[in-house]
Ligand code: HEM
């Protein structure tokens with residue numbers, strides 16, 4: 001399996017980016033679900049989970065998202081299946097690129113919301129991202145609205161992404177997932 005993509009399959013680097021993003025993405029939503037449960041129980045662990053995991057891992061997602069997006073553009077393009085009509089290929093590409101952009105903006109809005117809300121971001125006690133001295137109410141609530149909106153946009157895009165993959169698998173008997181699996185040889 002090569003580091004770079006081939007026309008038939010993703011290479012190790014793209015696969016590594018994809019599955020790291022998937023794991024972190026699931027974590028970001030799962031941590032919020034747990035936080036909401038803890039808040040209902042008035043547990044102090046909710047802020048620990050946000051500050052200790054959601055924020056620093058979201059911060060890393062910002063950079064991983066950018067690196068993966070740059071890699072997407074600089075690498076060989078993996079061809080979409082021949083069983084897909086042209087409009088579906090174009091739509092799939094639009095969904096993929098929108099996923100990258102939305103993911104990066106989601107993480108950015110989280111960082112911006114904290115910083116403008118006068119809350120520094122502690123990255124696993126290694127370093128911290130400084131915040132505004134005083135809270136800028138307008139800006140911080142603007143970024144919070146963006147964070148809430150993109151939480152929905154990302155779920156819609158993910159639904160389209162997974163829907164497309166399932167359609168190929170079930171209706172067209174075309175196992176596209178193989179292109180993204182670790183053991184699948186690209187050449
Ligand atoms: C791509 C990365 C991220 C994803 C997918 C994500 C996802 C989410 C979701 C789904 C919510 C709940 C929104 C709602 O209630 O409508 C949320 C809330 C929040 N996020 Fe993120 N987030 C990400 C990155 C970040 C970053 C980088 C930060 C800050 C450095 C951050 C800080 C927060 C905070 C403070 C909340 C509010 C939690 C509360 O209810 O108290 N997020 N995030």
Ligand code: HEM
Nearest residue numbers: 021022025072078080096099100103158165176177179180
């Ligand atoms: C378990 C869930 C997932 C599965 C099974 C999956 C599977 C796949 C497959 C098979 C492809 C290749 C499609 C093709 O070329 O025909 C792909 C590409 C892609 N996936 Fe996913 N995916 C999942 C979740 C996600 C998530 C959560 C995100 C981002 C939030 C994401 C973002 C992308 C992007 C951006 C591409 C395009 C890669 C590129 O061309 O650079 N995927 N995925």
